[in-house]
Amino acid sequence: MRIGELAAASGLTAKTIRFYEQAGLLPEPPRTPGGYRDYPPQSRVRLAFVREAQSAGLTLAEIRSILALRDSGEAPCAHVADLIQQRLAGIERRLAELRATRTALRTLAERAATTDPSSCTDVDICSIIATRQTSDNEGLSASG
Amino acid sequence: MRIGELAAASGLTAKTIRFYEQAGLLPEPPRTPGGYRDYPPQSRVRLAFVREAQSAGLTLAEIRSILALRDSGEAPCAHVADLIQQRLAGIERRLAELRATRTALRTLAERAATTDPSSCTDVDICSIIATRQTSDNEGLSASG
């Protein structure tokens, strides 16, 4: 099957499929005499797998590593379980960050609700966000 | 003050400060006869504000819009309150996405724990992630 057909079957674009090939997710298919990519039916399964894995939050690099293992004949189960745990940990981290940011924003939102525009002086730019005083000896330092 | 001093005072690098200038976050300072940037003391406040706003989860583009308002003489309070609400909504969305991904991953993790490598046949690549059958009439379609 040609790339357009595969694209239609998998719900991707031809561009994306070529990109996946270049990214090492889909092996280079044989070509027709005219130089067209000629995919075997299994390619649909492969692309479906890529999409499944993506929707599970795995990156293309991770998916590639799974596929590489499978292609080498090994059962990638252990590797997959590992990736899943790593991703899970990463997501927990990201969730914690986002929750912290949300807390910061909520504080700001509260402050915004109780802030009188007239209290916003020019020097501190925005008293909602930065409530610091503009004295000469404020202790600015690297915080990150 | 020169850029290095401002960098040290604000905990940023000179590179970052130039980048902020180019990004419209910090106005172009006057130059010394030798061509060096010569910052007024308020620049420290401005950079501190940028960092504060960043840690509150605002993007540089949003921060720029706040600063532009302030620079135009308006109190940006209402705008800031608006941005905060938008960011908050965005974060809620992102949190929901991440939680969904986490749920998907946890399902996968459970499956991984109970999967026997021998059940991973070659055709379906990885039965942990994709449990679909590889029959000829499987209904593959775009799933979003």
Next chain:
DNA sequence: CTAGACCCTCCAGCACGCTGGAAGGTCAAG
């Protein structure tokens, strides 16, 4: 005068997952 710290501009790249376009080739129908 030289060394060295500091500064300048400009260009390029990181990661991530594509997407768009240019310029051209292939193939079937009419």
Next chain:
DNA sequence: CTTGACCTTCCAGCGTGCTGGAGGGTCTAG
């Protein structure tokens, strides 16, 4: 033969927030 759908390659860009380096200029101390 022409049209048009489809395909090819290659190059470039999106957005985000920087970071690195090249290749040079400025200033201060000794």
